[in-house]
Amino acid sequence: MKSDRIKFLVFALVVLLVPLPLSGGYLTNVLIFVGINSVLALGLNLLLGYAGQISLGQAAFFGLGAYGSGVLTTAYGVNPWLAMVAVALCVALFAFAIGFPVLRLKGHYLAMATLGVGVIVNIALNETVELTGGPSGLSGIPNLTIGSLTFDSDLKNYYLVWVFALGMILLSLNLVNSRFGRGLRAIHDSEVAARVMGVNARLMKVQVFTLSAFMSAIMGSLYCHVMTFISPNSFGFHFSVELLTMIVIGGLGSVYGSILGALLLTLLPEMLRTFQDYDIIVYGLLLITMTIYLPGGLVEGIPALLRRLVPARKVTEGSDA
């Protein structure tokens, strides 16, 4: 347990120090999105990697968070922080309500049902034009402020997003090492066995689904205030698959794996500008090859590879950031 805490502190320190030499340049901007994607991937990983329940509709909760905050602050002038909390609670309530019928399904049916929820939400965002602006998007969303401090630069937004992200990462680390986390893993291995052992599988699945929706919604709110412009395209099926790719690459059932996957998949398209829309080819290849050859993801693969390369020395597994 103590080494876990040190690992997190090192990770947090790295996160807080990284932007200093960058002096708010382009890379800082990209790293903001690494933070947002990390939490989204983490939310999905709690559900899929730990509890073994797939969701192909995660982008919907992210989108509801973003649009909820966007619409409340622009059209109704609600205080952004208040809007963030209210929207996140509403999205969590929504997830809780649909969680019971949805998570009763298993495997392929669960994947299809969550996909269906995602598509319906996306269609609704596109069609409610008078509220959301429809396909052309919603603009003029204000930046967040604390007192006289306005989060209007990349550097400020970096710290804003990552403070939230670190909080949620710490929460997740504690959660997966708790009684609740052990229960989730038991459900993953065998739901029947878990229930026999007294784990309330049905409720816990809905709870972790709700938690991941809550985390996604908070990130959605932050995203809309950072971007000040949102459009439904960012919250479609494609993005749900991207999140899935992140955790498959990073490592299913690993908190740091989610962050590693988010980091790689956010940086990769930025570095390979020529790919543009063709990034889905890379995602497809990665999903297939990783699942066949490295089902544990990079967090398992890299240490295993190092051990093979350096058999004599004991390899230290550094922080994954």
Added chain:
Amino acid sequence: MELLNQVTQFVISGLATGSIYALIGLSFAIIFNSTGIINFAQGEFVMLGGVLTIFSLNVLHLPLLAAIVVAVAVTTIIGLLFERLAIRPLKNATPLMLIIITIGASILIRGLVMLLWGKDTQALPAFSGTDPISIAGATLLPQHLWIFGVTVLVIIGCRLFFNHTISGKAMRACSFNRRAANLVGISVGRMVLFSFVISAAVGSLAGVIIAPLTMTAYDVGVMLGLKGFCAAIMGGMGSGLGTVLGGLILGTLESLGAGLISSGYKDAIAFFILLLILFIRPQGLFKKGETERV
């Protein structure tokens, strides 16, 4: 009277798209029943059917029939490669891994098609003209007749294959009990491969016959695939009449909903039905005994 004519019109076009959903649903069921896999790349087979036909027609300058044959053949080979390269290497695959792999294959195929042929929406010329036929105040396109005809033929073909040929019976045996099938000397691996081949062929054929009506592009596979899946779920994942009825009901409801309520929510209607069925009757609309499983 005006409304009645409109409704007739919606029902006709609904039945046509419904037939397509039925075919796609069948192609889902064929793989599901011999492997337990829901192939998330199924819609891409449908898309490939349409896109490859247009390619053979416009670039290779083949006559229509040859173009269709080429398109279906190439898609079938892709289905075969998919099984060989992505499904077979998996040992002890969990449903989760299979979902991720087939999603990977789906976006890979979509990306490659986008890379090779671009993002433009293309239309396939109708097979035999576009002169409408008037029936009871509504108009029927010749392409509708093609769709109904091909669908009926494919369903009869599937039925004959699964009930009256040794390979078809062997595949059904695998769906009932893979281990027992293996014990009596059926090569389960080959039957799995067969199921991907047949499924890809049926799926791509659906894509070919719908292309003149709805246009086609690299990204039409997602929606078509999901609606086909919805039809299959309504029919209880059987490959018999249940799935066909499921497809027809879905197509008609969608067409009526789009025409009478709002066209923007057309796709949402299908997914709403999908969720409703999954929540209330995941075993399908019809009693299990009535739907025959392959």
